[in-house]
Amino acid sequence: xxxTDIKDDLASIRNLMERSSKFxxxxxLSGVLAGVYALIGAAVTYKLLNYGSIDYNEDMFVVVDSSVxxxxxxxxxxxxxxxxxxxxILSARKAKRKGQSIWNKTxxxxxxxxxxxxxxxxxxxxxxxxxxxYGIVGPTSLIFYGLALVGASSFTFTAVxxxxxxxxxxxxxxxxYPGYGLYFWAIGFGxxxxxxxxxxxxxxxx
Amino acid sequence: MxxxxxxxxxxxxxxxxxxxxSVLVANQRYDFNSLKELLDVTDGNLASHLKGLExxxxxxxxxxxxxxxxxxxxxxxxxGKKAFAAHLDALEQLIKSTKS
Numbered sequence: 278x279x280x281t282d283i284k285d286d287l288a289s290i291r292n293l294m295e296r297s298s299k300f301x302x303x304x305x306l307s308g309v310l311a312g313v314y315a316l317i318g319a320a321v322t323y324k325l326l327n328y329g330s331i332d333y334n335e336d337m338f339v340v341v342d343s344s345v346x347x348x349x350x351x352x353x354x355x356x357x358x359x360x361x362x363x364x365x366i367l368s369a370r371k372a373k374r375k376g377q378s379i380w381n382k383t384x385x386x387x388x389x390x391x392x393x394x395x396x397x398x399x400x401x402x403x404x405x406x407x408x409x410x411y412g413i414v415g416p417t418s419l420i421f422y423g424l425a426l427v428g429a430s431s432f433t434f435t436a437v438x439x440x441x442x443x444x445x446x447x448x449x450x451x452x453x454y455p456g457y458g459l460y461f462w463a464i465g466f467g468x469x470x471x472x473x474x475x476x477x478x479x480x481x482x483x
Numbered sequence: 484m485x486x487x488x489x490x491x492x493x494x495x496x497x498x499x500x501x502x503x504x505s506v507l508v509a510n511q512r513y514d515f516n517s518l519k520e521l522l523d524v525t526d527g528n529l530a531s532h533l534k535g536l537e538x539x540x541x542x543x544x545x546x547x548x549x550x551x552x553x554x555x556x557x558x559x560x561x562x563g564k565k566a567f568a569a570h571l572d573a574l575e576q577l578i579k580s581t582k583s
Contacts, residue, residue: 280581283574286501290571293502294509297521382517 300383300433302375304367305481308474311360315466318356319459322349326459346406356466387432394424415458419448419465434481440473490573492566494539499524500532504567507542507559515555533557541566 295301325348365379372379398421405413426441444465451461495501502522506513519529536542541563545556559567 280578283577286498287571287574287578289498289502290505293505293521297506297513298509378520381520382513 296377298383298432300381300387301481302368302372302377302379302384303433303437303477304364304371305474305477305479307360307364307367308470308477310363310367310474312467312470312472312474314356314359314363315470316463316468318352319463319467322352322459325349325352346411350406383432387429390432391425391429394421394428397421398424412455412458413452415462416448416452419444419451419461422465423448434477436473436477440469443469490569490576492570492573494536494541494566495570497532497535499528500536501570503529503532503536503557504541504559504563507557508564508567512545512556512558515557518557536563539563539566 325345369379398417401421402414402417405411405417423441423444423446426437426444428441430438430441447461447465447469451458451465454461495504499522503518506518506521515529515533519526522529533542533544537544540560543558543560545558547554547556
């Protein structure tokens with residue numbers, strides 16, 4: 278056994294331990310784009326609700342007619358679908374470039390741990406919407422999304438954990454200020470994603 | 484200069500065995516197909532080395548069924564983890580001793 282052999286052994290061990298337990302194909306650029314989609318969605322919503330002209334501080338249970346609610350849900354769904362699609366496509370591209378597969382044991386585990394809080398939170402939000410507690414949706418989505426990120430962070434970059442904690446904190450603050458949900462939502466899903474995505478892109482993607 | 488080759492674990496002489504062990508130490512458990520994909524090796528090659536590690540009692544094999552498909556999971560035993568750590572220490576020492 279020569280010294281180079283030993284070094285190769287050690288390098289392959291390090292590489293495998295990392296590759297087998299962490300999903301490192303997650304694209305940073307997709308984070309930036311998801312943030313941009315969220316900001317566009319928030320801007321459209323702002324226009325639609327003519328935010329700012331109504332004093333939301335007074336009542337938490339804003340009664341909006343159901344056609345508006347339907348449009349809002351459609352906007353949110355469009356942002357979500359566009360973000361997920363971008364994430365999957367860009368991550369698949371990154372994985373291909375690195376000669377790895379996107380659908381492996383680690384990514385499955387990552388998805389499971391992300392999906393659990395997201396599904397629970399999503400169902401809870403649907404229940405709240407049906408009961409008319411619209412004001413609760415903003416903070417709840419931020420908090421559950423943050424929990425999903427923290428849960429998934431052991432399977433990918435550790436920066437995801439910090440992003441998750443920021444989302445949770447933001448969600449809790451947002452719950453203290455009902456009526457400003459849209460602003461917090463835009464910061465959480467828009468600005469934070471853009472910051473996180475840029476950092477990851479500069480650090481790992483190039 | 485005496486190089487401590489004797490401290491290296493014979494069971495890890497093969498590169499693939501060492502790789503299998505590093506995956507199992509980093510993860511609680513790993514299934515056969517995921518291992519095969521990750522390490523990019525043939526069924527037979529992987530199976531024979533897994534058997535070798537099993538014989539040393541370095542790994543545990545759990546066979547189960549996912550629906551109708553058989554699913555074989557592997558996990559590192561405490562003995563295996565200790566042996567792996569000792570092997571890494573020995574490798575490190577080797578590098579140090581060749582440098583000095």
